[in-house]
Amino acid sequence: MADNNNKITLTRLSHVIYQHPDIEKYKSFAKDFGLEVADTQPDKNLVFFRGYGLDQYVYIATQAPAGEGKKFIGAGFTARSREDFDRATRLPGAEVIDISAWPGAGSLVKIRDPNGYEVRILHGQEEQALPKKGISVVDGGRPTLNGAIDKHRKGEFTRMVQSPAAIHKLGHFGYETDNYEGTHAWYTSNFNLEPTDVLHTPGNESLDVATFFHLDLGDEYVDHHCFLLARREKPGTSVHHSSFEVEDMDTQMIGHQWLRDRGYDNVWGIGRHVHGSQLFGYWYDPERFIVEHYADGDVVNGKHEIYRAAAGNMAVWGPPVPAIWGGKQQVSA
Template sequence: MTERLLTHLRHVDLAVPDYDQQLDFYAGIWGLTKVAEDSGISFLAAEGSPEQYIVRLRKAEDKRLDLISYGAASPADVDTLAEQLLAGGVQLISQPGKVDTPGGGYGFRFFDIDGRTIEVSADVAARQHRKIEEKESIPVKLSHVVINSPDLGATKEWYEHHLGFRLSDTLWHPKMGEAMHFMRISSQHHSMAIAQGPHTSLHHISFEMRGIDEYMRGTGRLLRAGVHKVWGPGRHYAGDNTFSYFHDPHGNTVEYTTELEQLDEDTWHPHVYDFSTDEVSDQWGTANPVNELVAKESFNDPDRGCFIAPPV
């Protein structure tokens, strides 16, 4: 396995046909803050996060995942990773250099095994952020991202081999076999998970809330506003985190969560959990059942951006 050079998840960038509606959703009821906007591109931050932004929206004809961005500790690590990927036959989109987005920095982009655009950067200026107050039900930070892959095992092995991800846990189903791998780049149980899906697509983006009360208040706010709920509220077994999944206006699944498990990496061994068991899907027993409809809603539309780099 490759040495771990990634430090954390920075942001997830989406291309959206109805740009204004999406911007109203994320900068409104979802609770992010628009920090910059220019020519059909907006950058949205979480008030509690030092990241310059955690979601980027771009106006486009086709809905797609533009990219997933990760941090590295230094420009030297960025260069090392680029050299390793190139030597390993990974297709680079750009060479390491200046990053022209809020906060600047030094980074590059490349395609993963399924054709998603991945960005890695270092030396990005920290954003002035603040403590989220009690009962303030807005996201503190970006928690994790989950992707759908038609070849679960191959995608897992690619991220382990090329980017140094480690397996935390696996979900298994008696009818499907292995269904999801939770992958980490730190002591956080997962910053990414890979789900078995019928096509390459975004499964969901997860946003961390201050605590249980703020998580429930945010969940209730969206329910009262009539935002389509996919699944929840509940508490997962793998990762031990809470979950409430909703659809944004274009059918991307977004999650409020909190209390994601922190692991002792020296002693942790991956588990295989049977998620046909009720307690594995939801420890609390408060969420709606995981039926076929819920599963299909998480498949999302096939990503039209595979092996096509975003224009910006």
């Protein structure tokens, strides 16, 4: 566990913000992806999408001004306390935003990271009530699984419903950047983000090329990563993908088929990741941003020791890695 006395403690990743030239087109995709509209504020060109987790919204779509195109704007986190929130308001360039009319209200401050993307810190938002169990495509909820030898589901049947994969929460997002060291230093010096797994160049352990970060909350277990940072050679920084949790493998598989049957473009998956262990399925949205469904991810706490490995081993099983991420599989741009 790191010494976080001088850092702003965040408790979870909350939401991402994207700018779209055609919000109505995105709304159609979002419904098929498993997001639900939480609120629409046409006077502010905002649409809020929610899952069934604690957060009132996990995705904010904003209408692009005339003449502008798509854009990733940034991501929001929740602060542990009012003191942590107040400390965020004192960071250079911090701007407090009135969100009293947004779902769940609360307080919000936005700052910019070294690459110009917004980091939004929330506090005091009214949380959604959690369901008693996750929302699965298995009718009546997930029964016990039967193994080859041990048959625990006796006299019970697994019945599925065809539907989108209901989103629980935003799990993680990430950047590709030529400003790897500067971005790494800024996030870890200001917030309780700590490396979980670090990947280095094969054959050169001194050159790190990707870091998976979790939120250090001491003994409390949290997701294996909420933030991914990857090094790239070409100038600038861009969003890599945003990833949303679903309940289980069947929910992920049926959600995958739901999207495929409706003609959306699959980027990669379904497969099983190495770092984080998630079942994954990546998709292009209408603006060619990449979004992911995942299930069954690892969790860690402050006692976790950083795991280092050579980059390149991205999946235990699954389709070939797409060309856009260094593989030989061709994916349309």
